[in-house]
Amino acid sequence: MKILFAAAEAAPFIKTGGLADVIGALPKALQQAGHDVRVVLPKYRDIPGSFTHLLEHVRVVEVPVGWRRQYGGIEALQWDGIPVYFIDNEYYFGREGVYGYWDDGERFAYFNQAVLEMLPAIDFAPDVLHCHDWHTAMIPLLLKEHYRHDPFYAGIRTVFTVHNLLYQGLFPPEVLGDLLSLPHSYYTPEGVEYNGAVSFMKAGLLFSNHVTTVSPTYAEEIKTEYYGYGLDGLLRSLGDRLSGIVNGIDTKLYNPATDSALFSRYRTSWSKKLENKTALQHELGLPESADVPLVAMVTRLVESKGLDLVMRIADEWLAYDDVQLVILGTGDRSYEEWFREAALRHPQKLSVQIKFSDELSRKIYAGSDLFLMPSKFEPCGISQLLALRYGSIPVVRETGGLNDTVQSYRPETGEGNGFTFTNYNAHDLLHTLRRGIGYYRQPEHWKQLLRNAYAGDYSWQASARQYSDIYERVTSEA
8 A cells, every 4th residue: 555644754854752753663664564655744954964965856846825836846765765755945944943933834834735746746646645743734625625636636545643632733814715725615613713713733633534643542532621622522523533543662773772872782681771870870960879769751841741740749759769860851941940940959869951862862761760751641652662662660640642551560460561640640640659669679579560661562563553454444435
């Protein structure tokens, strides 16, 4: 089956979050299952030269943006056997970063159109066009309105994946006609109107042949008012057109036995993991001790990650408990400043690294004992899977994909791979952390937890089979 992934980012080319990891890994798993899978991305200025110098020019197309016709350069490379196309337009993508510009509505309206215009130019008519998050969510509607009359596009089916419903791509009503040449009749509560704006996300939900999201629990959560952000009624109405499929990780790329970023490579060796721990403590300026539990967070410093709970317990916990805490990430200035100040209050127990570093994150996964994710919501989460892969035991709130991938340890049976709590409550978080640390001090239980973590299958293979089933379903309904 021929499949095209359309997305705003993909590892290793450009990354701001978990979406990039999915687009970087899932196509390879689908290719291994026998599919012809390709990927299309914008060509951002920030894509490293080590990739852009490999690009080959393919074609130029004219891309309609309302009444205008804009340049669309098509460039391509092969990466791990996957053809990856880049849409080149300096006006829209020749700037720093990925998102956050005043004209994001126009930039991604252009990209949505460019993806569809590209297909005949590269002579590739996919059976399934798989769109991801709001940045590509207008493609199913554009395909229906502007392209279905063309036999080249007639057999294309669409799947739309919601990675995070919070970010919906809301833009002024003029976007419909001025940028997308869509009739005003779509601007209704039953169409793409949402609170006086055009919702790209809503277009993807309404007009794709099937909708997926990144974990079974999150698929149920977004049908509720609390998690649905005003779209819960629409999501409930999708019925069996909505599926939840948990993400995986690239187990070849993230493998402690071969990871060159680590101080010591290991498969399941406890002594090698302790070498990573003490070396990490040394690098971060913390007292070197194999016995002190080292808790870690690698996260965006934003409200949804449960940082308010951590802030409420941090001073008490670090003052009275024999622990160390490492935090790596960037985000909202208020959180960055609070944790920097907290590190000054607890210099022997807290290391705060306000930066993005893939190398340091891998050292933290390998060197930490427990990995903290007290998220307010978490559609899937990649970090807990990486932590398990490296033998760092997750402490998580039971939400979204965290609920699907982390099971609380049961000492009576030896089952479970982490520690969980239900309520978004600081005292529950503190109790769960202390429970986890209590078992860390009981070697027979901790070794069982590590065995359970290392035994898990965190690859994309099982999820790829579920996506394949959905592709088969939507194409058979054509």
